[in-house]
Amino acid sequence: MSSDILLALVVAAALTFDFTNGFHDTANVVATSISTRALPPRLAILIAAVLNFIGAFLSLKVAATIASGIVDSGQVTLQVVFAGLIGAIFWNMLTWWFGLPSSSSHALIGGVVGAMLAAHGFGAINGEGLLGKVVIPALVAPVLAFGVAGVAILFIYRIVGRLRPGPATRGFRLGQIASGSLLALAHGTNDAQKTMGIITLALVAHGSLSPVDPQVPFWVVVSAASAIALGTYSGGWRIIRTMGSKIIKMDAAQGFAAQGSGAAVILAATHVGFPLSTTHVISGGVVGAGAAKRVSAVKWGVAGNMAIAWVLTIPAAGLTGGLAYGISALAGGGTQGPAAVCVVIAVAVGALLRSRRVRTPPPIAEEPAV
Template structure:
């Protein structure tokens, strides 16, 4: 088959990954900036570097997206599924970024892939969708919130007699490590997810057998670099929501939230589960902040974030499905 349809998918994957970078830049560093542990530009440079490094670190999530969720036909409709999924996810990213809502790029991509596959008549493996997407999607914020709460409670107990000034300064330094860990985990998750869609396009384009779901090195390299560039471009709207709009954090709370979120991301990546960095860090921030008082959390902002989460999969799926339907009518 011709190369240009597959090349189009690669270009769209790079575009989606770039929006993913600036859309999710706040995930790793909003807390570090809000607690003044890092200046904005240093934080962005750190996040961009660790995003790119994480993108090169593993392919387990790419194998899940590229081999377990859907099976696309090796013809033009299969390529159209990939195009629709990426366009639907990108459109949702841009909409939620414009509104300043930290929604999930990951679930936008999964929703776009599912909506495109259903309209195109591709096979959706619902068992894998439930086991590897839906269950982790529900569990990851719960574990993140519990982890943030418990870790912050432990910090309060251990440092209850420590001098406040040196303790705060120490946790500001520690946040450099915890923020880097979140950014690395985000890279492992999000560059790998998009690589899985490119693998599907290679299969649909007849450039590799359907049984081969391995991820080419050049795909990971390109996506990792573009993810880092997108992260450095910023994403200030969402940073403000996570860093100040949801709850005002101090450095110990920021460290607790980032450490809990990074732990969830790393464990999920090892198991190949495509979870949301946004879900993990937002839940962890809420959990860490709730140790002060439940009233410290701005629940109106939290409610808006939850609504965005609930709309992400169906919203991206609808956009992708409409695009694929239009494409099928033109074929």
């Protein structure tokens, strides 16, 4: 019975993370298309949501390990996974609140690393894996995308610069729709699989699935696909605004350079076996496409805030993951631990909502007519 409750908590946390992953990363796919009016906002996120859903069914090569090569997989328990998910959800929600695009995958890795540190100490962390799989890609992705999108937009202006702007703009808007659709499909394929992997791992630990070559149950695929699609359809409008219009005011050609070349870089990196964060690539591409036209066109303050959020992702998600694991361990581990973490979160959210209600001034009553 108690293991059933633990399984339910981990599955619920995994699907919640999947949902936040969807609405946090909607901006990567739709922000430039909405900004250049290639698509109306609602239609853009509807297409992104549907393609995320379809993408989740394209491939089922689920890795049953989380943060593989970064933490000692043999010591990952369900309590660690749960605490890691809490850290990732917290960071996704916080960066969404401030409208800052940041990597959901890095948040999950950070959460799990923090929980592992709290559970087993530094011995369970592979520093080289963290450097090679997280830190170096995080440094390379935005710089590479910045350079590629910058050079791409210079070529684009050179090739189509003397054409009538109307038809050329329509052409690049179509290109944005195609590249955005590919990104949405790739996002559904990659990110929904993380959730499927976590739930599959939980089912194996629970004894519901055989540890030898476990097959992902169909309900897991459908629920992960639905959570990421619903999250995408909810639309993280704060991040969409930041990426679409707060960094640069972009034209259709810039939007295509950022998104089209970004999609090509992401898929080329995946092909090489060195996956880069979609968020880092597209954000770097947006800044690069703006800076190549005119350096002063970029709002560097916003870009700087994004960079700070990226630097803080692993430590902040890790700290929350570690804290969640600490609370869980204090409550006695097992099933009580994650249940206690849920109670703490419910109390914190309730207090936050209450404080916001108190701070909101009451509406001014109209003077009665004399």
